[in-house]
Structures are given as C-alpha cells and as structure tokens.
Amino acid sequence: MRIPVALILALLALSLYGCQPNRNSDSKQLTLAINSGVEGDALKQAAKDYEAQTGVHINIAEFPYANLFEKELIDLTARTGAYDLIMLDDPWFPKFASQQLLTDLGPLLKTKGLNGPDEDFVKTSIALCREPYETGTLHALPYVGNSQLLFYRKDLFDKHSLKEPATWDEALAAAKTISEQETNGAPGGGKVYGYVMRAAQGNAAVADFMPIFWAFGGEMFDANGRPSVNSPEGIAALKFMLELGKYTPPGYASFNADEVGAHLLQGTAAMSINWPAWISSFNDPSKSKVIGKMQFTTLPGARNPGRAEIGNWLIAIPRDARNKEAAVDFLLWATRAEQMKLSALRGNPPTRRSLFTDAELVAKFPAYPAQLRSLESSRPRPRTALWNEIENVFGIYLSKANSGELSPDDAMNQANAEIAKILERGK
Amino acid sequence: MGFRYRPWGVGSDRTLAYLLVTPAVFVLLALSIYPLIHSVSLSLQVNSGGAVNWSLANFTRLLSDQFFLAALGHTLVYAVSALSLEFFIGLGLAVLLNRQIRGRGFFRATLLVPMMLPTVVVGVVWRLMLNPNFGAVNGTLKGAGVDTTALTWTSSPGLAMLSIIAVDVWQWTPFMFLILLAGLQAIPQEPYEAALIDGSSAWQTFIHVTLPLLKPAILVALLLRTMDLLRVFDQVFILTEGGPGFATETISLYIYRTAFRFSDFGYAAAMSFVLLVITNVISSFYIRVLQSREAR
Numbered sequence: 001m002r003i004p005v006a007l008i009l010a011l012l013a014l015s016l017y018g019c020q021p022n023r024n025s026d027s028k029q030l031t032l033a034i035n036s037g038v039e040g041d042a043l044k045q046a047a048k049d050y051e052a053q054t055g056v057h058i059n060i061a062e063f064p065y066a067n068l069f070e071k072e073l074i075d076l077t078a079r080t081g082a083y084d085l086i087m088l089d090d091p092w093f094p095k096f097a098s099q100q101l102l103t104d105l106g107p108l109l110k111t112k113g114l115n116g117p118d119e120d121f122v123k124t125s126i127a128l129c130r131e132p133y134e135t136g137t138l139h140a141l142p143y144v145g146n147s148q149l150l151f152y153r154k155d156l157f158d159k160h161s162l163k164e165p166a167t168w169d170e171a172l173a174a175a176k177t178i179s180e181q182e183t184n185g186a187p188g189g190g191k192v193y194g195y196v197m198r199a200a201q202g203n204a205a206v207a208d209f210m211p212i213f214w215a216f217g218g219e220m221f222d223a224n225g226r227p228s229v230n231s232p233e234g235i236a237a238l239k240f241m242l243e244l245g246k247y248t249p250p251g252y253a254s255f256n257a258d259e260v261g262a263h264l265l266q267g268t269a270a271m272s273i274n275w276p277a278w279i280s281s282f283n284d285p286s287k288s289k290v291i292g293k294m295q296f297t298t299l300p301g302a303r304n305p306g307r308a309e310i311g312n313w314l315i316a317i318p319r320d321a322r323n324k325e326a327a328v329d330f331l332l333w334a335t336r337a338e339q340m341k342l343s344a345l346r347g348n349p350p351t352r353r354s355l356f357t358d359a360e361l362v363a364k365f366p367a368y369p370a371q372l373r374s375l376e377s378s379r380p381r382p383r384t385a386l387w388n389e390i391e392n393v394f395g396i397y398l399s400k401a402n403s404g405e406l407s408p409d410d411a412m413n414q415a416n417a418e419i420a421k422i423l424e425r426g427k
Numbered sequence: 428m429g430f431r432y433r434p435w436g437v438g439s440d441r442t443l444a445y446l447l448v449t450p451a452v453f454v455l456l457a458l459s460i461y462p463l464i465h466s467v468s469l470s471l472q473v474n475s476g477g478a479v480n481w482s483l484a485n486f487t488r489l490l491s492d493q494f495f496l497a498a499l500g501h502t503l504v505y506a507v508s509a510l511s512l513e514f515f516i517g518l519g520l521a522v523l524l525n526r527q528i529r530g531r532g533f534f535r536a537t538l539l540v541p542m543m544l545p546t547v548v549v550g551v552v553w554r555l556m557l558n559p560n561f562g563a564v565n566g567t568l569k570g571a572g573v574d575t576t577a578l579t580w581t582s583s584p585g586l587a588m589l590s591i592i593a594v595d596v597w598q599w600t601p602f603m604f605l606i607l608l609a610g611l612q613a614i615p616q617e618p619y620e621a622a623l624i625d626g627s628s629a630w631q632t633f634i635h636v637t638l639p640l641l642k643p644a645i646l647v648a649l650l651l652r653t654m655d656l657l658r659v660f661d662q663v664f665i666l667t668e669g670g671p672g673f674a675t676e677t678i679s680l681y682i683y684r685t686a687f688r689f690s691d692f693g694y695a696a697a698m699s700f701v702l703l704v705i706t707n708v709i710s711s712f713y714i715r716v717l718q719s720r721e722a723r
Contacts, residue, residue, distance in 0.1 A: 070687040077690075095690075201670040251559035251582030253671040262561065389689040396494075400672030405584045 030326055031059040033075075033086040035068045038277065039144045039313045040087060042343035046334050049342075056326060065089075069388075076101040081320040084327040090128045090312045093140065095385040097131035102139040103317040108328040109138075117141060118352075120337065124378050125312050125351040133383045140316035141335045142351035143343070146276055147378040148211060148308035149370060153270040154295040156182065156192065164295070168215055168240060168302045171195075171271065175247040178270045187267040187289040194247035196269035198255045199402035202395040208273050209398055210309045210381070212244075213237040215302040220382045220390075220419075227419040229394065230412035233303070238401055238408040240302075245402055253403035265289065273299065275311065276349050279367050296367040298374045310378035312351060349375075386426045393418045470696035485697035495698060497673060498681040504588065505677060506656035509595045513652060514645075516596065517603025522633075524604075525611045535608075542601040550665030553594045557581050557666075581667045584674040591666050591675055595659070603648050610644025611637070646717045650710055657706050678702050 032047060034040035040062060047058040061083065063071050069092050075082050076096065088096065096102050109116065117126050117138060125142035127134035150165065156178055157164070165171035175194025182192035198204035213220075213229075216237035222228040245252060249263055261278055263269035267289045281287050282294045299306035315334065317327045333339060337352055344350045344361055349371055355361055356372035365371075381387060397415035400406040406414070473484045489495050524535055541549065556563045557580040565575040577583075580590045618640065622632045638645075660679040663669065669676030678698065686695035 070690075073690055199671070200668060201672055202668065249560050250576060251579035253584075254579075254582035254587070254667060256668075259558070266561075268560070386689075389691075392684060392688065396670075396673045398672075399670050400584075403582065403584050403671040403674075405672055405674070 028055060028326075029057045029059070030084045030323055030330060031061060031082060033061045033063065033068065033072055033083045035065050035087055035089075035313075036062045037065060038347050042346045042348050043087060043143065043315070043334065045346065046339055046343065047330075050330060050333060056330070058330070072096075076318050076320070079320045081318070081322050083318055084321040084323045085331060086316055086318060087143065088140070088314050088316060090310065090314055091381050091387050091391075093128060093314060093316075094131065094383045094387065096316070097136075097139050098385045101319050103319050103321065103324060105138045105140070105317070105328070105331075108317075108324060109332075111325075112328065112332065114332075118335075120352045120354050122351055122353055122356075122372070122375050124310055124376060124380075128310065128312055128380055129314055129316075133380065140314035141331055142312045143315050143335060143340070144313035144348040145351035145371075145375050146311040146313075146349055147371065147375040148207070148273050148275060148299060148311075149279075149296045149367065149374050150299050151264060151272045151274045151278070152295055152297070153178075153192075153267075153290065153293055155293045156185070156270050157295075164297055165271075165300045166306075168212060168300045168306075171300050172240070172243055172247075175244060175271060179247040182270070190268065192267065193249045193263070193269045194271060195244050196248050196255070196260050196263045196272045197241075197244065197252060198257065198260050199241075199245070199253045199399050200256045200395075201399040202392055204256050205395040205398040205402070206381075206391050207309055207311075209237070209241055210379075211273055211299045211307065212241055212302075214379060215300065215304050215306050216240065217303045220394075225423075227416050227423065229419065230409075230416040235408050235412050238398070238412055241398075242402065242408060253399055264294070267293075276367065276371055277347070279365070280347060296370050298370060298377065305377070308374045308378040310375065310380050313348075386422055389422050389426075390419050393422065466696040466699060469693050470700050472693045474691075474693060485694045486701075488694065489697060489701060494673065494676070494681060495678075498676045498678050501588070501675060502657060502659070502677045502679075505592060505595075505659065505675075506653065509592050509599070509656055510649065510652055512592070512596045513600045513603045514649065516600045517648070518607055518645075520600070520604045521607035521611055522637075525608060538604060539601045541598045542605075544598070546598070546661045547665060549594065549598050550662045553590075553597075553662075554581065554666050557590055581675075582671055584671055587667050587671060587675045591663050594662055594666060595656070598662075599652065599655070603652065606644055606648040606651075607641065610641045613644075614640045643717060646713050650713045653709055653713070654706055657702065657709075 032043065034043050044060055044062070047060060050056060051058050061071075068087070069089070072083070072086050072088065072092075073095070076086075077099070106116070117129070121142060122145060124147075125145050126138075129140040129142060130136040130138055150171075152164070152174075156162075157174065160174075160177050160181060162174045162177060163170070165174055177194070178192055179194040184190065185192045197208045199208065213234060217233035218231060218237045219228055219233075228234065249255075249269060252259075257275075260269075260272055260274065261281070264272055264274070264278070265281060265288045276296075279294075279296060283291055285291060299308050315331055317324055317331065321327055335351075337354055340350045340352055341355055341358065341361065344355055345364070349365075349368075350356060350361075353372070356368050356375075362368045382390070384390065394415050397406065397411040397418075401408050401411035470485050471481055471483070473480045473482055520538065524531055524538075555561075557565075559565055559575070559579040559582060562580075564580070565578055568575050568578065579586065581587050614637065618636045619632065622636050627635065658679050659677055660683065663675055663677055663680060664683075667675045669680045679702075682695045682698045682702070685691050685698065
C-alpha cells in the first residue's frame with residue numbers, strides 16, 4: 001500500500017505547487033495588479049499595446065476596489081513577489097511606503113539616464129509619490145489625477161441670479177434659495193434640493209467633509225502630531241456641514257456616491273462636492289436629465305482658500321518584484337505624455353500639466369481648466385500609515401452627527417479621543 | 428465484530444479504511460484545524476513597532492473597545508429579533524400549509540423563492556427599494572397617503588436596524604418554514620387521533636401534541652439560523668455598511684474591517700475567537716436541550 005500513499009502525497013504536493021504564484025523569472029513577462037474600473041481598464045489597454053509593441057507578456061490581476069488594498073497588502077507583506085507593478089490609491093501609499101514595501105525608484109530612473117520624475121507631472125501629484133510627503137524618496141508615479149470639484153447647476157444659479165460660490169457662506173445661501181424656491185423644479189416634478197452630500201460612515205463622509213473642515217481652518221493633527229479635530233474650527237466646520245444638511249435630501253446620513261450621483265443626474269439636487277469621474281455622465285442622455293446644465297469649478301473657501309482633497313491612482317513597483325528592470329520600462333512608458341493622453345481619452349484625468357492644457361483634450365473635456373486649478377491647489381488626506389483606521393472612526397462620528405445621533409461638539413470630542421487611541425496603539 | 432470481508436488477508440481492510448479517510452483528514456486538517464490553530468496563535472500576538480509580542484493584550488483590549496461592545500450588542504439584537512420573527516412566522520406558515528388547502532403546492536413553491544436568491548442580490552434589491560427618495564417602499568406608502576419624510580429606513584439610526592432585520596426575515600423565514608413543515612409531516616396521525624378521542628381542543632392538541640413532537644425540527648432550525656445570524660455579513664454590508672454612524676455594525680463587519688482595512692489580524696482573530704465561543708455556547712445549549720428530550 002506504500003505506492004498509493006506516496007502517490008497521494010505527490011499529487012498533493014503538485015497541487016500545492018500549482019497554487020504558488022508564477023515563479024517564472026523570464027524578463028519578457030510582467031504581472032500587474034489593477035483595480036477593475038475605468039482607471040484599471042486604461043492601464044489594461046495600455047498593457048496590450050505594450051505587449052504588441054515590445055513582445056513583453058503582461059499578466060493582469062484585476063480586483064474590485066474594495067479588495068485591491070487587502071490583496072496587495074497581503075502579497076507585499078508576505079513578500080511573494082507575485083506582482084511586478086501595482087496600482088494603488090494614494091491614501092494607501094503611506095502604509096505601503098512606510099513599511100518599506102515599495103521599490104525606491106530613484107536608482108532605477110538613474111539606470112535609465114533620468115535624474116528624477118518628469119517636470120511635467122503636476123507637483124501635488126508627484127508629491128504624493130514621495131515618502132515622506134513631497135520631500136522624500138520616490139516610490140511611485142502618478143497615473144490618474146483626480147481631485148474634488150464643486151458641481152453646480154448653472155441654469156438654476158442663473159435663474160435665481162446667484163453667482164458661482166467662492167465661499168461656503170455663498171454656497172449655503174445659494175442652497176437655501178434653491179431649496180426654498182424650486183419646490184417643484186425637478187425634471188419629473190418635485191423638489192430640487194440646494195445641496196447633496198455623502199455622510200455614510202467611512203470614506204464617504206470624510207471625503208465630503210475635509211474640504212469644509214480645511215476651509216474653516218480645521219486640522220486633523222496639531223503641530224505636535226496630536227489629533228485636533230475637536231478644535232473650535234473643526235466643530236464650526238461640522239456645524240456648517242449640518243447647516244448644509246438642511247438643504248440636502250433626507251436620509252443623506254447613509255448616502256454614498258451612487259445616491260449623490262442619482263440626485264444630480266435626476267435633477268433633484270443642485271450642488272455637490274464630487275469627483276471628476278462623474279462629469280461625463282451628465283451629458284449621457286440615457287442617464288442624465290440635466291444635459292448641458294452642470295458646471296464644474298474649484299471648491300469654495302472660508303477662513304482659508306478652498307482646497308480639494310486629492311485622489312490619485314499611483315503605479316508602484318513592489319520591493320520584492322522579480323522583474324524590476326522590465327517593470328520600470330513599462331512604468332515610464334505608460335506614464336509618458338502620449339500614453340497618458342490615451343488614458344485621458346478613455347476617461348481618466350491625467351497627472352501631467354501639458355495634457356490638462358492640450359487643445360484636443362480640453363475640447364473634449366471642458367472641465368480640464370477647473371480640474372487643473374483644483375488639482376494644483378489640492379491637499380492630500382493626512383499622511384499616516386494609520387489612515388484607514390482613522391478615516392473609519394472619523395467617518396462614524398461625522399455620520400452620527402449628521403444622522404442626529406450626536407451633537408457636533410460630542411461627535412468631534414469623541415472622534416478626537418478615538419483617533420488619539422488609534423495613534424497610541426500604532427506607536 | 429461479526430462478518431468481515433477480507434479479500435487481501437488479515438488487517439488489509441484496516442489499511443484500506445485508513446487510506447480512504449486520508450483525503451478527508453487532510454482536507455479537515457488544512458481547512459479547519461490549521462486555520463483554527465493559526466488564528467488562536469494570531470490572536471495572542473501584538474504587533475508593536477515591527478516586533479511581535481506574545482500577550483493577552485488583544486483580549487483585554489476587547490473589554491475596553493466601545494466599538495466591539497456596540498457591535499456585539501447589535502449582533503445580539505439582530506440575531507434575537509430576526510430569529511424570533513422568523514420562527515413564529517415560519518411556524519405559522521408551516522402549520523397553515525400542512526393542511527389540505529387549495530393551491531398548497533403553489534404557495535409552498537412561491538414561499539421558497541426569497542431563500543433561493545443570492546444574499547448579495549437580495550441586499551442590492553432591498554437597498555434600492557428602501558431608498559428614501561426613489562425607492563419602491565416609500566413610493567408605495569406615498570401612494571397610499573402616508574407621510575414618508577421621516578421614513579428614511581437605512582439612513583436613520585432608529586430604522587436602520589429594523590430595516591436589516593426585516594430583510595433577513597423576508598429572506599430566511601422560508602428556511603424556517605421548510606424545516607418545520609418537514610417536521611410536521613413526519614408526525615404520525617395516531618397521537619392526533621388519541622387527542623381527538625380524549626376531547627382535546629385544537630389549541631390543546633397543538634401545545635401538547637404538535638409542539639413536543641416537532642421539537643427536534645424546531646431545534647435544528649433554530650440552531651442553524653442562530654449560527655447564520657451571529658455571523659451575518661453580506662446583507663448588512665450591502666444594505667448599510669454598518670451605518671449610519673455604526674448603528675448597524677455587526678461583529679463580522681467589524682472583524683472584516685479590522686483585519687482587511689486596518690490590517691490588524693491579531694485583534695481580528697481575537698474577536699473571531701470570542702464570536703466562536705459565543706456561537707459554541709449557544710449551540711451546545713440547543714444540542715443539550717435536544718438530547719435531553721431524546722433521552723427521556
């Protein structure tokens with residue numbers, strides 16, 4: 001009976017071997033981890049073109065946004081070397097970079113005769129790719145240059161002689177006017193709300209709050225790195241968010257991107273902080289009832305000038321990538337102006353200045369000038385490896401305040417205490 | 428031992444037996460035992476500044492973590508409410524459809540539809556239906572003249588829990604119904620005839636004859652549903668993502684976030700372990716009740 005047992009063991013070993021990531025170190029092969037979505041699709045298409053041009057075979061591992069981070073983190077910390085290149089959302093970057101999971105691109109660029117990244121990259125985008133922020137070593141290149149914009153209904157603003165809001169007070173006044181006047185102004189009949197926002201716990205509430213928080217002078221951390229969301233400025237900002245909430249459709253404490261998009265497209269809300277990815281849908285007759293009526297601009301200010309939250313997709317080479325040489329070739333090729341232009345034509349805002357001012361692109365994407373102004377003045381989310389945890393807790397309390405469960409003071413005080421605990425544990 | 432078939436001589440059937448169970452043992456080791464041991468060892472590790480320390484810190488942190496305690500509370504409220512509703516409605520339906528009524532087959536088949544749908548689909552559909560502004564639920568209520576401005580379902584801290592419980596009841600009552608109906612059909616006619624001769628009323632018959640004989644089926648149904656409810660993830664994740672403001676965050680959601688968003692696997696393992704213990708305690712309670720009945 002020895003033979004069958006040995007056979008079973010051999011089969012088991014074989015099947016386990018099959019589970020190992022591809023160990024082929026052939027330099028004519030690269031593996032990319034991308035998100036499934038418009039950003040990943042553009043890179044996937046670029047990879048096919050690259051394969052056709054150079055003969056380098058590119059394997060694509062595609063994951064939904066929700067799983068991409070965990071997938072990459074697990075693979076990179078386990079040092080499997082499964083991926084030669086990874087796409088990452090910029091808030092994840094501090095975690096990856098501070099744990100030394102990404103390759104320092106400086107020396108690799110030197111081997112290609114480059115002293116650093118191309119000057120054409122927007123400064124705020126390339127600053128994200130350095131650890132520490134702006135000044136440190138380069139660990140990625142920016143691929144998709146999103147930053148928030150203020151979306152507003154030009155037709156309704158004109159109708160009520162309202163000007164483009166330069167301050168949050170003006171925005172609030174406009175929201176009030178539209179909510180009160182347009183009680184039956186929606187395309188299908190029914191009320192138009194002056195404003196719409198996301199206050200579902202987590203990323204949604206935080207992303208829609210940060211520009212208000214910053215404009216009011218709030219800072220997540222003080223000069224000593226201690227949390228300071230419950231500063232008088234921070235609490236005033238949250239109170240202002242609740243004021244805006246009065247002119248926002250009911251139930252917004254659980255709204256996410258889909259609900260906000262639906263209200264804007266159906267013409268039942270007149271203003272919102274949103275991301276460029278939504279812009280094209282407003283001119284799609286199958287989705288939009290407000291064709292040609294939406295205008296896009298930079299965010300309003302208050303005590304401070306208005307600044308958007310930046311949200312870029314970066315491409316990095318993991319520290320344990322097997323084919324760094326070939327990976328950096330592809331990375332430089334994919335982020336070249338003419339390649340990024342193709343990605344832009346596929347719907348992804350670029351990260352190069354020259355493309356934001358490219359005549360053909362501006363003709364196709366009229367919001368590009370506003371997008372460039374927004375991107376160049378944008379701010380990153382607080383740069384900490386603990387961001388996911390902090391954002392989660394902060395979002396819970398913002399959502400609690402917006403759903404009426406807690407007062408703004410209580411919400412900010414409790415959020416501050418919880419953020420302090422996270423920092424304490426993270427030490 | 429009785430008769431044994433020994434084609435290859437003494438003892439070889441034992442070898443064959445071992446050989447046949449080997450794959451199952453391997454699978455069990457790989458998929459159950461190893462992960463369990465690994466997660467227990469993970470739960471005893473604390474990552475601080477790159478170094479790993481062995482301690483009970485993850486478990487002591489549980490007691491002072493208001494989010495964990497709140498999530499545990501939500502899970503229990505959710506499980507107890509959904510389980511009771513599903514049980515009583517399921518039992519009622521099973522008793523009703525156990526009789527010879529017209530269209531019985533049709534009703535039985537239709538009732539099972541929710542259970543056959545993937546939970547994720549159920550979640551997405553209900554999320555749309557419960558949308559306060561565009562959803563079918565508020566649309567219908569509005570049509571009937573109800574003021575729906577305060578009915579924001581998944582967005583209101585008060586109604587969000589009710590909403591996710593209602594969706595679970597909608598989807599899983601059929602399961603309860605199915606098992607209880609099977610149990611009812613397995614009860615012989617004789618006790619009923621005896622009760623009839625003794626002059627018992629319909630209610631007395633139900634309490635003293637049907638329920639005791641249905642007890643094994645009841646316990647199996649409760650046991651399976653309890654285990655499912657305590658580890659609920661998908662519907663809640665899709666319907667509310669735990670919101671608004673943590674109002675519907677269950678243990679599984681919090682464990683998921685801790686492990687895969689915050690990459691704190693040790694703490695997540697500790698929480699999973701607590702959930703496992705709770706589930707085990709409840710399950711063994713059910714099983715004990717079940718066995719005590721059979722021993723009688």
